[in-house]
Amino acid sequence: MRSRRLARENDPNIVREDDTESLSRPKTGGAGGPSVEVTDHEIGGHMNTAGFVVETSGLTKRFGDRVAVANVDLRVPRGSAFGYLGPNGAGKTTLIRMLLGLTQATAGTMRLLGRPVPDERAAALARVGAIVEEPRFHGHLTGRENLTVIAAAREPEAHDRIDGALARVGLSQRADERVKRYSLGMRQRLGVARSLLADPELLILDEPTNGLDPAGIHEFRDMIRGFVAEGRTVLLSSHLLDEVEKICDEVAIVDRGQVVVQGSIADLAASGKQTILIATSNEEQALTILSEHRAVESAAAESTGIRVTLHAQDGAASDDISRRLVLGGLAIRRFEPARVSLEQRFLEITSRLEEAA
Amino acid sequence: MSTTAVTADLPRTRTSRNWQPRLVRAELLKLRKRRGLVISALALTVLPMIIGYTVLLSIHAANPGKHGPAGGLENLSGSVEMLTLLSGVATILVGATLGAGDLGAGVFRELVVTGRSRLALFAARVPAGLGLILPIVGAGFAVTATGSIVFAGSLDAPSASLLVGSAAWLGLVTALSLVLALGVSSAVGSRGTTIGILLGWQLIAAPVLLEIGWLGSFREGLLGAATERLEPAALFEGGTTVPMSLAAAALVVVAWTVVPLALGAWRTYTRDA
Numbered sequence: 191m192r193s194r195r196l197a198r199e200n201d202p203n204i205v206r207e208d209d210t211e212s213l214s215r216p217k218t219g220g221a222g223g224p225s226v227e228v229t230d231h232e233i234g235g236h237m238n239t240a241g242f243v244v245e246t247s248g249l250t251k252r253f254g255d256r257v258a259v260a261n262v263d264l265r266v267p268r269g270s271a272f273g274y275l276g277p278n279g280a281g282k283t284t285l286i287r288m289l290l291g292l293t294q295a296t297a298g299t300m301r302l303l304g305r306p307v308p309d310e311r312a313a314a315l316a317r318v319g320a321i322v323e324e325p326r327f328h329g330h331l332t333g334r335e336n337l338t339v340i341a342a343a344r345e346p347e348a349h350d351r352i353d354g355a356l357a358r359v360g361l362s363q364r365a366d367e368r369v370k371r372y373s374l375g376m377r378q379r380l381g382v383a384r385s386l387l388a389d390p391e392l393l394i395l396d397e398p399t400n401g402l403d404p405a406g407i408h409e410f411r412d413m414i415r416g417f418v419a420e421g422r423t424v425l426l427s428s429h430l431l432d433e434v435e436k437i438c439d440e441v442a443i444v445d446r447g448q449v450v451v452q453g454s455i456a457d458l459a460a461s462g463k464q465t466i467l468i469a470t471s472n473e474e475q476a477l478t479i480l481s482e483h484r485a486v487e488s489a490a491a492e493s494t495g496i497r498v499t500l501h502a503q504d505g506a507a508s509d510d511i512s513r514r515l516v517l518g519g520l521a522i523r524r525f526e527p528a529r530v531s532l533e534q535r536f537l538e539i540t541s542r543l544e545e546a547a
Numbered sequence: 548m549s550t551t552a553v554t555a556d557l558p559r560t561r562t563s564r565n566w567q568p569r570l571v572r573a574e575l576l577k578l579r580k581r582r583g584l585v586i587s588a589l590a591l592t593v594l595p596m597i598i599g600y601t602v603l604l605s606i607h608a609a610n611p612g613k614h615g616p617a618g619g620l621e622n623l624s625g626s627v628e629m630l631t632l633l634s635g636v637a638t639i640l641v642g643a644t645l646g647a648g649d650l651g652a653g654v655f656r657e658l659v660v661t662g663r664s665r666l667a668l669f670a671a672r673v674p675a676g677l678g679l680i681l682p683i684v685g686a687g688f689a690v691t692a693t694g695s696i697v698f699a700g701s702l703d704a705p706s707a708s709l710l711v712g713s714a715a716w717l718g719l720v721t722a723l724s725l726v727l728a729l730g731v732s733s734a735v736g737s738r739g740t741t742i743g744i745l746l747g748w749q750l751i752a753a754p755v756l757l758e759i760g761w762l763g764s765f766r767e768g769l770l771g772a773a774t775e776r777l778e779p780a781a782l783f784e785g786g787t788t789v790p791m792s793l794a795a796a797a798l799v800v801v802a803w804t805v806v807p808l809a810l811g812a813w814r815t816y817t818r819d820a
Contacts, residue, residue, distance in 0.1 A: 287819075290660050291820075292660070293819045314662065318660070324653075325657075326654055326656070339576065342573035344663070
């Protein structure tokens with residue numbers, strides 16, 4: 191199992207499958223340092239689940255011999271923008287389709303807004319809005335009529351929300367045009383308006399910025415943050431690292447159907463290998479000292495100094511490095527931790543997985 | 548883009564007030580906004596009746612000695628027979644669209660995501676389909692019924708009871724065709740395929756099977772045999788092709804109603820959206 195292989199790494203900030211003390215509740219970043227959670231398989235059994243709008247346990251979907259979603263344990267905290275990040279074909283959409291009752295799970299359990307699905311699917315989905323893949327509409331109907339059709343399937347109050355939803359996504363002026371004349375961006379907005387008819391506590395958006403131009407993506411990003419500011423939870427599925435990093439507070443990285451790591455973006459980025467940017471009075475000598483240090487994985491000269499990657503997060507090691515540089519007679523002009531992006535962390539994780547496979 | 552909250556204080560519980568009528572109205576909206584479909588249905592029902600009576604009136608006016616009046620019982624019989632055939636085609640178009648329209652547009656999953664029961668979504672299609680097709684077929688029948696009375700001339704005009712019976716029978720046949728088309732299209736998931744299958748069945752296969760005598764009582768299971776048994780005797784003279792009891796005919800009609808609906812409902816329920 192890929193997540194078990196990952197668990198062999200010596201990273202104290204990652205909660206692992208075999209870290210049984212950590213199974214009772216998810217860690218959050220705080221005074222104790224960053225925390226990132228890797229798939230545990232006992233979620234929900236002995237924990238307070240009130241803080242999660244989505245909880246899955248051992249969720250699996252097979253198509254014949256192919257496993258699209260493999261034993262996924264996912265917990266989406268209420269009131270957050272949560273990224274479900276993975277490459278194309280990783281099983282993101284399949285998981286969302288199972289959550290929404292569009293396809294049946296092969297195994298495992300799910301809870302939406304605290305309600306078990308599919309047992310209480312109708313009650314759970316009453317407060318869930320979703321865009322799955324590309325939003326689809328009846329092209330021969332106007333935008334408003336399309337919303338009327340969906341509102342009819344929801345509670346009576348949903349009909350009263352149509353005008354507000356159209357206004358919110360900026361489609362009031364075009365609401366009475368047939369949807370077949372809408373651009374892709376307008377359809378995406380109409381899809382959001384449609385999902386707002388539920389007055390959703392949870393919005394599930396599957397690759398929502400596909401096909402949008404940069405301005406549209408920016409607008410979409412602001413809108414999603416606006417939803418979160420209102421106390422709604424947004425579960426955003428995407429293969430775009432940059433998008434998830436800019437929008438989301440928390441993230442689960444999924445690969446080949448499995449959640450390989452899960453936690454806050456800040457913690458996730460901080461939980462990887464430590465990188466330090468160093469500038470000294472003698473770069474060659476500094477490189478020699480650094481290459482001999484046991485904590486240093488790599489050291490490479492750049493235009494602004496030397497980028498040093500340590501084997502792990504290790505404050506004592508960085509202190510020792512600075513001390514040795516000074517003892518070597520070098521003047522240190524720069525010594526600062528490099529900001530690690532989610533993309534770097536993602537690549538780090540997946541490359542480790544590939545090595546372990 | 549505005550950041551105004553859409554619905555901050557709306558109720559958080561779902562109520563069932565006006566539930567089903569809203570779903571039916573939504574289905575009806577989807578149908579009646581398909582202009583091509585509505586025009587086709589009118590062209591297959593009302594238009595042929597108007598054309599038929601126009602032609603009959605014209606030839607009667609041109610040569611009254613050779614061509615009798617355009618109306619009367621006999622012409623009613625002929626025009627209702629034609630209307631039954633053509634309205635069957637129109638009903639298949641409507642039923643196929645009704646059953647596969649959401650799937651074809653990709654909207655079915657959007658409806659499922661609302662949490663609404665799939666069976667409720669399916670059930671709403673039946674009254675919606677009837678709500679569209681019955682008025683259209685009714686308009687066609689109104690044209691022919693009016694023509695048969697107004698232009699009866701020296702011929703016997705149909706009685707009120709015959710007109711009511713004929714209208715009811717035509718309504719039954721239309722409803723059965725709709726249910727069949729809805730069930731098949733919901734099961735198959737394709738409008739085009741459903742139309743192909745049902746037109747082939749209704750216009751070719753079923754009539755041929757009805758005429759094959761050696762099939763014997765097997766033919767009693769055909770919908771055409773049952774509806775023929777139920778048609779007003781005064782409208783179509785010459786008896787039925789397949790003799791059967793009224794109870795057997797009613798049973799066959801029920802079976803042809805229940806089976807397609809059950810098939811369509813089951814597939815709607817189990818389908819990956």
